[in-house]
Amino acid sequence: MKIKLLLALACVNVTIAQNTTGVLETVETDGLYEIQLPNQIRSFSNRNLSDFRILDAKGKEVPYFIREKSSHLTTSEYVPFELVSKETLKDTSTTIVFNNPFKVIEDIVFSIANYSGSKSFKISGSNDGVEWFGVLNSGRLSNLEGTNSVSVDKAIRVPSCSYKYLKIIVNDVGSLPINILKIGGYANAITNRALQKVNTASVTTVQLSEEKTTQIHIKFKNKEILNQVEFNVLAPDYFNRDVIIYKKVTRVIKKKEETYKQRLASFQLNSDSPTNFNIQEIFENDIFIEIENKDSNHLVFEGINFFQKPLYVITTLKANASYTITTGSDTIKAPEYDLSFFRHNISENLPRVQIKNVVKQDAEEVAKQIPSFWQQSWFMWACISITGLFILFFTSSLVKDLKKD
Numbered sequence: 001m002k003i004k005l006l007l008a009l010a011c012v013n014v015t016i017a018q019n020t021t022g023v024l025e026t027v028e029t030d031g032l033y034e035i036q037l038p039n040q041i042r043s044f045s046n047r048n049l050s051d052f053r054i055l056d057a058k059g060k061e062v063p064y065f066i067r068e069k070s071s072h073l074t075t076s077e078y079v080p081f082e083l084v085s086k087e088t089l090k091d092t093s094t095t096i097v098f099n100n101p102f103k104v105i106e107d108i109v110f111s112i113a114n115y116s117g118s119k120s121f122k123i124s125g126s127n128d129g130v131e132w133f134g135v136l137n138s139g140r141l142s143n144l145e146g147t148n149s150v151s152v153d154k155a156i157r158v159p160s161c162s163y164k165y166l167k168i169i170v171n172d173v174g175s176l177p178i179n180i181l182k183i184g185g186y187a188n189a190i191t192n193r194a195l196q197k198v199n200t201a202s203v204t205t206v207q208l209s210e211e212k213t214t215q216i217h218i219k220f221k222n223k224e225i226l227n228q229v230e231f232n233v234l235a236p237d238y239f240n241r242d243v244i245i246y247k248k249v250t251r252v253i254k255k256k257e258e259t260y261k262q263r264l265a266s267f268q269l270n271s272d273s274p275t276n277f278n279i280q281e282i283f284e285n286d287i288f289i290e291i292e293n294k295d296s297n298h299l300v301f302e303g304i305n306f307f308q309k310p311l312y313v314i315t316t317l318k319a320n321a322s323y324t325i326t327t328g329s330d331t332i333k334a335p336e337y338d339l340s341f342f343r344h345n346i347s348e349n350l351p352r353v354q355i356k357n358v359v360k361q362d363a364e365e366v367a368k369q370i371p372s373f374w375q376q377s378w379f380m381w382a383c384i385s386i387t388g389l390f391i392l393f394f395t396s397s398l399v400k401d402l403k404k405d
Contacts, residue, residue, distance in 0.1 A: 019328045019360060020041070020044040020045070020326065020327045020328035020358070020359070020360045021324060021325060021326055021357075021358070021359055022040075022041060022324070022325035022355040022356065022357055022358040022359070023322070023323070023324060023325070023355070023356055023357045024054070024317070024322075024323040024324075024325065024353055024354075024355060024356075025353045025354050025355075025356060026319075026320055026321070026322065027317050027318075027319055027320075027321075027351075027353060028319055028320070029319050030316075030317070030318050030319050031316065031317070031351075032314060032315070032316055032346060032347075032350050033314075033315060033316075033317050033350055033351055033352065033353050034067075034312050034313070034314055034350040034351065034352045034353075035312065035313040035314075035315065035352070035353055035354070035355060036310055036311075036312055036352060036354070037049075037052075037310070037311045037312070037313060037355070038196075038354075038355055038358065039196050039197070039198055039199070039224075039308070040358045040360075041325065041327060041355060041358060042224075042225065042308070042311065043198075043220075043221070043222040043223070043224055044222060044327055044328050044358075044360050045327040045328065046330065047223075047225065047283050048334060049066060049311070049327075049334075050332060050333055050334035051326075051327050051328060051329045051330070051332045052066075052313070052325070052326075052327045053325070053326045053327065053332075053335070054313075054315055054323055054324075054325060055323065055324045055325075055326060056321060056322075056323055057321065057322050057323075061335065062315055062316070062317075062323060063315065063316070063335075063337035063338065063339040064313050064314060064315035064337065064339065065313075065314055065337065065339055065340035065343050066311055066312070066313055066314075067311070067312045067313075067314055067343065067348075068309060068310075068311055068312070069193060069310070069312065069348060070193065071192060071193055071309065072192060072193065075188070075189050076186040076187065076188050076189075077186065077187050077189070078109075078184055078185075078186055079101060079102075079184055079185055079186065079187050080182055080183075080184040081098045081099055081100070081101065081108075081182075081183045081184050081185065082098060082099040082101075083096060083097070083098050083182075083183065084097040084098055084099060084129070084165065085097045086180075088172070088177055089172070090172075091172060091173060091174075092172055092173060093169050093170060093171055093172050093173075094169070094170040094172055094177045094178070094180070095167065095168070095169050095170075096167070096168050096170075096180060096183070097129070097165055097166070097167045098165070098166055098167075098168075098183050099164065099165060099166075100125075100162075100163060100164060100165065100166050101185075102185065102187070103162060104160055104161070104162050105158065105160070105161060105162070105166075105185060106157060106158060106159075106160050107155055107156065107157055107158070107185055107186065108123075108155070108156045108158060108166070108183065108184075108185055109153055109154070109155050109156075109183070109184050109185055109186070110141070110153070110154045110156065110168075110180055110182075110183055111151055111152075111153050111180070111181040111182045111183070111184075112141070112144055112151060112152055112153075112154060112178055112179065112180055112181065113150065113151050113178070113179035113181060114144065114145050114146055114150055114151060114152060115144040115145070115178045115179075116144075116145060117144070117175060118140060118141060118142035118143075118144065119140070119141045119142075119144075119170050119171060119172075119175070119178055120138065120139065120140050120141075120170075120171045121136075121139050121140070121141060121168055121169060121170045121171065122134075122136060122137060122138065122139070122168070122169045123135045123136040123139065123156075123158055123166060123167065123168050123169075124166070124167050124169075125161050125163025125165065125166050125167070126163055126164070126165045126166075126167070127163055127164045127165070128164075128165075129164075129165050132167060133163075135158055135159060135161055135163070135166070136156075136158050136159065139156060141154055141156075141170075141178070144178065151181055168180075168183075193310070194310070195227065195228055195307035195308060195309060195310065196307060196308050196309075196310050197305060197306070197307055198220070198224050198225075198226060198306040198307060198308055199220075199221075200218055200219065200220055200306065201219045201220050201221045202217075202218070202219045203216065203217070203218050203219075203304065204216070204217040204218075205217075205301075207298055212292070212293050212294055212295070213290055213291060213292055213293060214289075214290070214291040214293060214298045214299065215288060215289070215290055216288065216289040216290075216291070216304065217286075217288055218286075218287050218288070218289065218304070218306075219285065219286050220284075220285045220286070221285070222285055223283055223284060223285045224283070224284070224285065224306070224308070225281060225282070225283050225308045225309075226279065226281070226282040226283075226284075226306050226307075226308060227278065227279065227281055227307060227308050227309045228276060228277065228278050228279065228306070228307040228308075229245070229265075229276070229277055229279060229289075229304065229305070229306055229307075230275065230276040230277075230304070230305040230306075230307070231269060231275040231276070231299075231301060231304055232275070232301060232302040232303045232304070232305070233269075233271070233275060233299055233300070233301060233302070234300045234301065234302050235299070235300040236296075236297060236299075236300075237271065238271050239269065239270070239271045239296070239299060240268065240269070240270045240271070241268070241269045241270075241291050241292055241293065241296075241299065242266070242268055242269075242291075242292040243266065243267055243268065243269050243289065243290070243291050243292075244263055244265070244266045244289075244290050245263070245264045245265040245266070245279070245282070245287055245288070245289050245290075246261040246262055246263045246264055246287070246288050246290065247261075247262050247264060247284055247286065247287050247288065248260075248261065248262075248286075248288065249261075249262045261288075264279070264280070264282050264284070264287065265277075265279040265280060265282070267279075269291070269299075289304070314339070314343070314346060314350065315339070316339070317353070325355050325358075328360065
């Protein structure tokens with residue numbers, strides 16, 4: 001029993017240690033922040049990041065939740081419309097004709113000088129500026145008083161249309177005209193959110209002439225999450241190849257081991273199409289790519305790159321406080337913090353901080369740095385003291401026996 005206890009204590013120094021650490025940048029104000037997880041942290045962590053922790057200066061856990069953003073990013077840019085003409089008929093109406101720069105328009109933004117009251121209006125469209133057709137037969141502008149400025153912006157939704165010219169007629173009967181300062185709209189652009197590159201440890205290419213295939217063996221330093229692969233092909237100019245990504249798996253059948261290919265992804269590499277492919281998530285450190293060449297010459301690559309979708313940690317930080325990141329334990333379960341309950345109420349546009357000074361130590365290195373208790377100086381002196389007591393005890397017993405004799 002005592003021996004088992006000693007062995008358990010000896011192992012404690014290694015098993016409780018999370019051997020990957022990092023430091024958060026300090027922030028200047030209290031509040032919510034977004035941390036984009038670097039590839040180093042993710043590759044050293046469990047696949048579901050259950051072992052990821054944020055610790056304050058006292059070693060207490062700081063609540064957080066993990067967020068994955070959409071792969072597409074939508075941005076809006078205000079575009080002013082060119083005013084073609086403006087005419088005001090006293091006690092009747094104000095008419096403004098303006099260009100539509102968009103192929104299709106659904107929203108129009110009017111900047112209006114503060115006005116106490118409301119106005120009804122109509123909007124029509126034309127492709128030649130002569131013949132006009134109805135777009136919005138009856139609309140109303142209200143709440144035209146800005147609280148913190150001398151003007152107010154009013155966005156008007158109209159039925160989708162593609163007229164080159166648009167005309168707004170504001171009813172001024174029985175009321176003073178409003179001052180429309182400018183007219184514009186927002187151009188939305190959808191772009192792909194940047195992915196994180198995953199570095200490879202080694203890439204080995206072999207041409208299998210009998211099978212008429214190219215085999216590319218790729219190794220990573222640690223198990224990596226892979227969401228996209230990109231091929232940079234140098235030659236030939238025209239190609240159309242079937243590609244599979246697989247891993248080698250060993251199984252036992254009738255007491256014999258055999259190795260087979262487990263397919264992870266497949267696609268067609270074609271010179272007329274993009275050569276980057278979104279794939280079902282792979283979590284491996286050793287994979288193969290097989291390209292079927294048939295009777296064509298093998299492809300020449302400038303490079304093959306892998307990417308993963310970025311993940312973000314949302315947490316509350318205090319100004320000028322220091323925080324440490326720890327990860328790398330297989331036994332720690334995912335935390336449950338109250339903050340995750342409010343994830344849908346928290347903005348996606350938060351200030352961002354970075355993790356720096358990421359350091360990973362192997363278990364052997366940690367064990368060397370934290371010696372077992374029998375390697376400690378106090379243990380050596382305790383053994384010497386106990387040995388001395390035993391010698392003293394046996395010596396005194398021997399002296400007593402000699403006196404009796």
